[in-house]
Amino acid sequence: MAVIQVHDKFFDVFIDKETLEHRIAYLAAEINADYSDRQPLLIAVLNGSFLFVAELMKSLKIPCEITFIRVSSYQGTGTSGVVKQVLGLNEDIRDRDVIIIEDIVDTGHTMAELLGQLTARKPRSVEIATMLHKPEATRIPVNLKYVGFAIENRFVLGYGLDYDGLGRNLPCIYQLVE
Numbered sequence: 001m002a003v004i005q006v007h008d009k010f011f012d013v014f015i016d017k018e019t020l021e022h023r024i025a026y027l028a029a030e031i032n033a034d035y036s037d038r039q040p041l042l043i044a045v046l047n048g049s050f051l052f053v054a055e056l057m058k059s060l061k062i063p064c065e066i067t068f069i070r071v072s073s074y075q076g077t078g079t080s081g082v083v084k085q086v087l088g089l090n091e092d093i094r095d096r097d098v099i100i101i102e103d104i105v106d107t108g109h110t111m112a113e114l115l116g117q118l119t120a121r122k123p124r125s126v127e128i129a130t131m132l133h134k135p136e137a138t139r140i141p142v143n144l145k146y147v148g149f150a151i152e153n154r155f156v157l158g159y160g161l162d163y164d165g166l167g168r169n170l171p172c173i174y175q176l177v178e
């Protein structure tokens with residue numbers, strides 16, 4: 001299998017493009033069935049989710065809307081360490097059916113924080129769709145309704161995911177060669 005180099009590290013193909021896109025179409029079919037009588041708002045978390053959400057949306061048949069947010073991390077002044085803040089959500093999500101779209105749930109910190117901040121805005125429902133999940137890395141469990149692939153606790157790259165800014169444009173998922 002072809003090995004690629006990004007910065008100082010080497011990666012090989014882990015999930016090929018066809019497998020990935022087939023699975024994403026399957027997730028879209030599940031969402032189509034689950035939301036057949038609703039009009040969900042997809043909230044995609046930048047940067048990493050941009051390719052996943054684009055591929056997912058191509059197979060959604062239900063009426064749906066999309067918006068994009070960022071989650072900033074900064075050092076808190078108290079003992080809590082890194083604090084995350086949701087940026088860019090201008091829509092009123094009260095009474096909306098929201099689906100959060102992520103590229104990866106790793107430790108769960110980002111998603112737990114996001115879920116807390118979105119739930120406080122009183123949506124009718126909130127579910128999560130993530131392309132990848134690392135169950136062994138979980139520090140804060142969150143309920144993930146739509147999961148593309150549950151993977152080992154290894155650093156991955158491509159299809160939106162980066163290593164120090166690079167690799168997001170790779171058309172499939174690569175894993176770190178140890």
Ligand SMILES: O=P(O)(O)OC[C@H]1O[C@H](OP(=O)(O)OP(=O)(O)O)[C@H](O)[C@@H]1O
Binds near residue numbers: 047103106107109
């Ligand atoms: O479960 P966690 O351990 O919190 O990790 C998951 C988060 O990490 C990545 O974002 P990152 O902060 O790298 O930003 P990016 O999407 O711009 O790459 C990913 O897109 C998730 O948002």
Ligand code: HPA
Binds near residue numbers: 106154157161163
């Ligand atoms: O494995 C990963 N790769 C890239 N970005 C990430 N953000 C959390 N986990 C990862």
